[in-house]
Amino acid sequence: MLSRVTLNRRASLGDFVVIGLLIGIIYSLVVFGREWRAEFRPTFEISLSFSTLPYYSLLSAMRGLFAYVLSLLFTLIVGYWAAKSPTAEKLIIPILDVLQSIPVLGFLPGLVLALIAIFPKTSVGLELACVLMIFTGQVWNMTFSFYSSLKAVPTEYKEAVRVIRLNFFDTFIHLELPFSAMNLAWNSLMSMSGGWFFLSVCEAFTLGDQEYRLPGLGAYMATAIARGDRGAMIGGVIAMTGIILLLDFLIWRPILAWVQTYRLEAAPGIAPREPAMTHAVKTSRILRWVLLLMRTRELHKRLRNTGGAKHRWADRIEEFVERYRGRYHESRLLPHLLVALSLGALVFAVYRLTHVLFTVPLEGWRQVGWGAVWSLLRVLTCLALGSLWTVPAGIWIGTSPERMRIAQPIIQLFASFPAPMLYPIALTLFLGLGLPFRISAALLMLLGVQWYILFNVLAGAMRVPKELGYALELMGASRRDWWQKLYLPSVFPSLVTGWVTAAGGAWNASIVAEYVSYRGNVLTTPGLGAVISVAASEANFPLLAASLTVMVAVVIALNRLLWAPIYHLSQNRFRLDL
DSSP states (O other), X not given: OHHHHHHHHHHHHHHHHHHHXXXXXXXXXXXXXXXXXXXXXXXXXXXXXXXXXXXXXXXXXXHHHHHHHHHHHHIXXXXXXXXXXXXXXXXXXXXXXXXXXXXXXXXXXXXXXXXXXXXXXBSHHHHHHHHHHHHHHHHHHHHHHHHHHHHTOOHHHHHHHHHHTOOHHHHIIIIIHHHHHHHHHHHHHHHHHHHHHTXXXXXXXXXXXXXXXXXXXXXXXXXXXXXXXXXXXXXXXXXXXXXXXXXXXXXXXXXXXHHGGGSSSXXXXXXXXXXXXXXXXXXXXXXXXXXXXXXXXXXXXXXXXXXXXXXXXXXXXXXXXXXXXXXXXXXXHHHHHHHHHHHHHHHHHHHHHHHHHTTSOHHXXXXXXXXXXXXXXXXXXXXXXXXXXXXXXXXXXXXXXXXXXXXXXXXXXXXXXXXXXXXHHHHHHHHHTTOOHHHHHHHHHHHHXXXXXXXXXXXXXXXXXXXXXXXXXXXXXXXXXXXXXXXXXXHHHXXXXXHHHHHHHHHHHHHHHSEEEETTEEEEOSSHHHXXXXXXXXXXXXXXXXXXXHHHXXXXXXXXXXXXXXXXXXXXXXOOOO
16 A cells, blocks of 8 residues: 555656646747747847846756757768768868867857848847857767767677668667767767857857847856956856756756666666656656557557558658669769859858958968967867876776766766856966966866866766676786776777867867956957957957968868877777677
């Protein structure tokens, strides 16, 4: 009798949770949609009252989640295409490497002006520009992670798929997506952090004489820092912490626990702990009733593939692909036409860019050149300093489920928190220690960049095969051999992804780390980030174009000379082929 009552109470709790989630989702969508339909207000007056924090926090969270959905769709399509097509890979990967290194302010002026021109009467243009700028802070890390995971699928698994003759769709669903699930989940969490990183830049910025502000937590913090309101800054930090903890409880903990089921092997004697949110939803009677109503016999046949019949929608996808392949081989007019249009657009863009670059004075080019040198040194310093502690810490934590269980919530909180919100506190510490701002800027960049490396190392460490560890134990290998022969080679492909995404994040972080508002003053240091920030605030588009051009050139050089050989090494020598 007691157990029955307990079960009913649990079921009632689950019902309340499901109903509360539905009400919250509907309310959030209504509020978010109302902001999009609102009259165009470029200079929205931000109130620093604590009572406005819940509303601003909700809007910022919705923008971040909307951008994440777009990022996930982009990742699954473009990442898969790059991994499966050698021709596309040669084009897509360098482009992604360049795009991830272009700071948000590089996309901002043209994007904002174009969207405002398209939607002049409502806030749609400004809201969409904000979401797309957050998208640019999220998507590249996820796409690189997914691409690297697909390239690292063990050969034995691919051969097994060929033997049982799975089509491309079933291979993706049953092999490639599960194999990449852990890396994708951890990098999704890191990408959300990347979106939060530039929240204040995306929601409050200046182009020439015009200020643009959207109601949100980023604009709230930017206003509080500009006015020097410490109480408001503390309130914003608390609100941001609340958003992170809430999203962690509702979304990330269930997802990270779920992807544990896709490990290459189960850790013996240790069962993953079910998150409270997952347990509450599973015990909901309302949800069970809805699922039972949905499971009609016909739907059951479609979803469960009974009687050997294939999904109709899967059949249609496969039919479409086969038909496209046939038409592609019969006639290549469309691909050639697309390539011609792309080349034409590229030639026109290069022509216009060249015309703009010729208007930049020699002093401007000198400033950009030295700025590139300083920023490159800071980027490489961030990668080195970040790797010094994240690689051993990530392997030590990721290879132990117990340590992972304790450290995961702490790491998620620190990694998800936008580093720019901590810049006033960090600068007070750095300057108090007597560090010049040139060095402090590199440490500010490191506050956000290091988590890219740590999260990728954690994802790689959790996939280290236990069988190889047992073999080293039987051989009586020393601790040094464990690290040299097992841990470091196993996590190296994930570490390379972490380096590439961290480098892109460092170039992005330079725009907020080299040009900082602090106690009513603006601190700057030589660097491309500072040049871009100043050019954007003054609407100096020729200098902005020159800065972005040099940054792209540096990134392409790094990609060819450094990242391409390292990627090739990780994919050929350090594959996880069991």
